[in-house]
Amino acid sequence: MPSERQDPQRPHDAQERPSAWSGTALVVRGDEVLEEVSQGPAAGEDGPRCTPGLRSQAGSISKLVVSVVVLRLVEQRLLDLDVPVSRWLAGTPQGWAGITPRHLLGQTSGLGHWGDVPGLPGSLLVDPPARDDLVRMIIDAPLVADPGDAWRYSGPGFLVAALVVEAAVGAAYGEVADELVLRPAGMRGTTSGRHPTDLAEVALGHRDGELLPLLEGFTHLPGTGDLWTTAGDLVRLSQALRAGVLLGERGAERLWTPYAVVPGAPAGGPVVPQAYGFGTFLGTVKGHRARINPGDNPGYQSLLAHLPEEDLDVVVLANDEAPAVDAALRSLTAV
Template sequence: MSTPFLERGVLLLARGDELLVDRVVGAADETSGRPCTPATRFQIASISKQMAAVAVLLLAERGALRLTDPVTRWLPGTPPPEWSGITLHHLLTHTSGLGHWEEYPAVDLHGPAEPDELLGRFAALPPLFPPGTGWHYSSPGYVLLARTVERASGRPYAGFLAEEVFAPLGMTGSFAGAGDDRPDVAVGHEDGRPVPSWDLATVSMGAGDVWCTAADLLTWLDVPRRGRLLTPASVTALTTPHAPTGRPGEAYGYGFFVGPLAGRRAVHHSGDNGGYKAFAAWLPDSDERLVLLANQAEVNPAAVTSVLDAV
C-alpha cells in the first residue's frame, strides 16, 4: 500500500496476530546510503515514557516504592519545598505542575548534563500549579521518575530496562540511552539532512531515551493488550484514564493517552525527538496495533491513522 507521508522508516499494522501492513522505506543514514531494514532501531521519543511507567509499576509490585511516595523521598540533596506535595502518581499522570521542555530554557536538549545539575535546572522554576489541580504534559517529570527507578532499584536506569523490561519481553532490538557505537541505528533527518541526536543518557532519560525496532514496539503493545510483564492491577493502572487532558474524550493513564483515535477507542502515544517521529497505538475493540517509526522530522504522526481505514 502507498504511504506518501513516510519517506524514511517503518510502518506496521497488525490485527490480532496477523500482520496486515509491513512497510520499510528510505535511508537509515542519508550520508552513507545505508537503508532502513526491519532490524533498524529508531528513537521512539516520548513513547519511552511507557517504559518508565512500567519500571515504576514493577518496583511498586515488589514493594520497593509506592505510587503515593513523594518524589522528594527519591531525589538527592534537598529538593525545593514546592515539590513536597508531588507524588509519583502525579508525575506519571502529568498532574505534578512541572513544566515541559519549553518551560526550562536553561536545559539544552542536546546536552550533555550532569544529572544533579539537570535536577537543579528543573528546581529553579516553580511549578505551574499545585500538584493534582491541573494537567500539563511534562517530560521533566518523567526524568524524575527515571531517577526514582535508579535510587529505588540501586541500578542504572538503562540497565534496569534492559534486564527487567526488554529481556523478559524478548525485545532484543531495544535499548535505552545513547546510540553511539550501536549497530543498526537510524540517523535523524530534517529537510533531508542528518541532524545531531538529543542527549538520551541524561537529559531525556525516562522521557525520550529508548530505541526500538518496529517489531519490538509492536511486541511492547502486548503489555496492555495481553497483560504481559505486570500484574493485572498494574496493567489496569497503565490504561485507566486518570487525568483529563482537556481534549474531548481523552485522558492520560500512566505513559499512555486513553481516548478516541480515528473515532475508535484506543490507548496510544506519539513521540517527537529532533529528527525522529514515532507513534504506537492499540485499538482494543478491533485488536489492532499500529506502529510508525520514522527518522524524518516532517512526518505527521496523525496521518498514520489513515492506514486504519485503508485495510
Template sequence: MELTGAVLATRGDDVVLEAYGGVADPTTGARCGPRSRFQIASLSKQFAAAAVLLLVEDGVLALTDRLSDRLTDCPVAWADITLHHLLTHTSGLPHWDGIPDFDFDTPPPLAETVARITRCTPLTEPGHRWHYSSVGYVLTALVVERASGSGYQDFLRERVIRPLGLVGTGVGAAPPADVARGRRAGQTYDFQDLTTMPGTGDVWSTARDLARWARALERGALLAPDSLRAMFTTHFRQHQQRPPLTVTGYGYGVFLGDLAGRPARFHDGHNIGYRSLLVRLPEQDASIVVLANDDDADPYASVPDVARALGLKP
C-alpha cells in the same frame, strides 16, 4: 504512502501491513527496514511508567510516595508531588521550556539537568491541572534508580526489555548497528546524548518490537492486572483532537481515546530528527506503529491508510 521510516499494523501475531522507505544511514546508503532502530522519543514514557509499576508490585514503591521522600534536596515547593502526579503529568512541573537556561538541542550532563530542574517554578499545585512535562519523567527515572539500586537503563534492560524479548530495543546511547539516523531540515542530525534525559525519550526500538511491546504489555506478560488497570485508567480527563485520533484522557505514560469510534491507547513522540506514534486498539487486538527519521514527518498522516488496512473507517 510516501514514507521515510517504518509503518506497521498487526492484528494478534499477524502482520496486516508493513512498509519501509527512505534512507536509514546516508553514510552507508542503508535503507530503512525491519531491523532499523529509531529513537522512539516520548513513547519511552510507557517504559518508565512500567518500571515504576514493577517496583510497586515488588513492594519497593507506592504510587502515593511523595517525591520529597524519594529524592534528597527536593525544593519545598515539591513537597506534595507524588509518583502518581509525575506519571500523569499533573505534578505542576513545567516542560523543558520552563527550565532555566536549558537547551534541548544540546542538553547538559544529567546532574546539571537535575540541578536546573530544581530551580524551576511549579506552574500549579499538584493534581490541579494537566500539563505535559518531560521534566517529571526525568525525576521518575531517578526514583526508579534510587528505589531499585541499579541504573535506570540497567533496570529497563533486565526487567522489561529482555523478559519481553525485545531484541531490537535499547536504551540510552545509540545502538551499535542498524541505526536510522535522524534528519532535520534535510540534514542528518547528530544523535542527542539521551543518557542525559532518562525516562523521557531515551529508548531506541524497531517497529516490530514496539508492536510486540504493546501487545505483550496489554496481555499481562509484564505487569499484574492491578498494575495494568492503573496504567490504562483515565486519571485526568481532557479533550484533544489529533486527527484521526481523539484524546479523552491520560493514564500512566499513555493517552486514552478512540480511533474510528473504537477505544485506543496511544502516544506520540518527537526528538530532534525523529517522529513516532504507537497506537493500541484493544478490542481489535491490533497495533499501529509509525516511526520516522525525519523531523518534518507527521506520523498521524499515515494512520487513516493503516486503519483501513485493519478494516476500520477513520
C-alpha cells in the same frame, strides 16, 4: 530539548510506497502482520533505505516504559504511588513536598515541560545539558501548578520518575528497565540509556529530508527520550502488557484507566488524545478507540497504539519530523 508532542511474520504486501514520510509502519493482529511499510532514506538521500529491522529513537514512548517499571516496583513493594518523591530524592524544594509518583505518571505533578525550565538551550539541534546539570535546572525551576491540581504534560516529570526508580532500587535506570521490561517482553533490539554504536543498524534522523547530527545526550536522559527500538519490539511490548507478562491485571489497568482529562485536545487529525492514564494517552486513532503512546526527538517521530475493539497494534517509527506519523497513518489501509 525534545519537544515530545507529543519480527513477526512478514505480510505479502510489504513494499515501499511513495508518500511524504520516512521510516517503518506496522499493523499487527496477534501473530499476523496485516501491513508493513518501510520507505525513505535511512541515512541521507544517497544512503541506504529504511528497513523494518532498523532501530529508531522512540522519544516519549519511553514514558510507557518508565510507567511499567514504577508499577512493577509498586507490585514488589519497593515504591508507593502516594509517598512524596522527597522520600527518595534529597535536595528537593519545599514546593515538591506534595509530588508523588502517581502525580508524575499521570502528568499532574505541577512540573512544567522543557520550555518551562529556565536556561535550557532553545535549539533542538544541540545536545541537552549533562544529566546532573539538567536535574539541578529542573529542581530550581518554578512549578507551573500545585501538585495534583491540573494535567500538564511534563517531560521533566518522567526524568524525575526515573531518578526515583534509581534511588529505590540502587541501580541505573537503564539496567532496571532492561531487567523488568525489555528482557521479559522479548525486546532484543531495544536499549534504554545506551547510545548506538553500529550506525548500520540505525535509521538516522532527518528534518525536511536533510540528515541531522545524531545527538548522544538524549540517550542519557532516563525515562524521557532514552529508548532506541524497532517496530517489532514495540509490538512485543504492547502484547506483553496485555498478556500479563510485565504487570498484574491491576497494574496494567492503571496504564489505561483515565486519570486526567487532556484539555484542548486537537481534533481533525488521525490521532486524537482525550484523556491520560499513566504514561499513556487515551483517545482515538483514525476514529477507533485507542491507547496511544506518541513520541518525538530531533529528527524522529513515533507512535505505539493499541486499538482494543479491533485487537490491532499499530506502530510508526519515522526518521523524519512532523507530519510523519499523521502521513504514515493516512497511508495505511489495515486501520
